[in-house]
Amino acid sequence: MDNYIVKAYLVYLPIALILTLIVARIFFRNSKIFMSDIFRGRMEIANSTNKLFELGFYLLSLGFALFIMQVTGVYDITRQQFFEILSKKVGTLTVFLGVMVFFNLYMLFRGKKKTSENERLRKRAEQLAQQRLANQ
Amino acid sequence: MSWNEIAYMVYLPISIYETVVVGYRFHKHGLHLISDLFAPNVMLAKTTNNSLLVGYYLVNMGWITLSINLWGSIETAAMTFLIVTRSLSMIFIVLAVLHYNNIFWLYYFSTRQHLLKFLTSKH
Numbered sequence: 001m002d003n004y005i006v007k008a009y010l011v012y013l014p015i016a017l018i019l020t021l022i023v024a025r026i027f028f029r030n031s032k033i034f035m036s037d038i039f040r041g042r043m044e045i046a047n048s049t050n051k052l053f054e055l056g057f058y059l060l061s062l063g064f065a066l067f068i069m070q071v072t073g074v075y076d077i078t079r080q081q082f083f084e085i086l087s088k089k090v091g092t093l094t095v096f097l098g099v100m101v102f103f104n105l106y107m108l109f110r111g112k113k114k115t116s117e118n119e120r121l122r123k124r125a126e127q128l129a130q131q132r133l134a135n136q
Numbered sequence: 137m138s139w140n141e142i143a144y145m146v147y148l149p150i151s152i153y154e155t156v157v158v159g160y161r162f163h164k165h166g167l168h169l170i171s172d173l174f175a176p177n178v179m180l181a182k183t184t185n186n187s188l189l190v191g192y193y194l195v196n197m198g199w200i201t202l203s204i205n206l207w208g209s210i211e212t213a214a215m216t217f218l219i220v221t222r223s224l225s226m227i228f229i230v231l232a233v234l235h236y237n238n239i240f241w242l243y244y245f246s247t248r249q250h251l252l253k254f255l256t257s258k259h
Contacts, residue, residue, distance in 0.1 A: 003212075003213065003214060005214045006213050006214050006217065009214070009217045009218075009221075013221075044168055045168045045169065045172055047165075048165040048166070048167075048168040048169060049165075049169065051161065051165045052162070052165050052166065052169070052235070052239060053239075055158060055161055055162065055165075055235065056232055056235045056236055056239065059158070059228045059229075059231050059232035059235060060228070060229065060232035060236075062225075062228050063224075063225045063226070063227075063228030063229035063231075063232055064225070064229070065225075066221040066222070066224050066225035066228065067221075067222070067225035067226075067229065069217075069218075069221050069222075069225075070218045070221070070222065071214075114247075118250070
């Protein structure tokens with residue numbers, strides 16, 4: 001346990017887990033409102049979709065966090081390298097989490113756009129049908 | 137106790153717990169989406185959901201038991217951490233890819249169904 005690599009792993013793991021947990025909790029608490037807007041108040045399916053996206057976020061983020069954890073090429077590192085490697089890994093994970101959050105936001109905005117487009121199309125079709133009835 | 141045995145004792149409970157919990161949640165929340173897709177036919181939605189769960193468990197358990205065979209002998213603490221987290225991360229990433237694939241197909245079929253309903257309605 002006096003090896004700095006093991007210490008780096010032991011410091012990195014809790015940071016990665018807690019960071020992922022906090023980001024996912026905050027993001028998916030707020031995305032619920034988006035989901036209820038996209039599914040037009042059908043809360044059951046909105047909550048389910050939200051939970052499924054949350055699970056996907058957790059799986060991908062935790063998988064990435066554990067995947068980038070290993071320190072390669074060296075058997076022992078100095079204290080300076082310990083801090084450098086740790087900051088590099090935490091930084092990579094944070095950037096990845098940011099990209100994931102923006103990806104999920106993109107999907108939410110896309111869903112919102114699609115729903116309003118569909119509603120507009122439906123209204124337009126109803127209008128046309130009524131016009132046709134009136135002309136006959 | 138060798139490092140290999142410690143790695144097994146850490147890896148197996150975590151991965152099996154993860155498999156069961158994630159599978160249960162997918163099964164529980166995916167039912168709403170699938171039953172929305174198979175609209176009036178509830179039994180078809182339930183059977184599809186159950187067969188998806190069985191397939192998920194088979195793939196995951198097979199992956200877990202196979203990946204233990206590929207480890208070789210572990211000699212240091214750092215290597216234990218590395219191999220256990222690497223195996224776990226591969227499980228998580230493959231699961232995430234499968235999951236997003238499922239979401240994509242659900243989305244694809246539901247939009248196609250909505251479009252068909254829209255086109256075949258009286259307007």
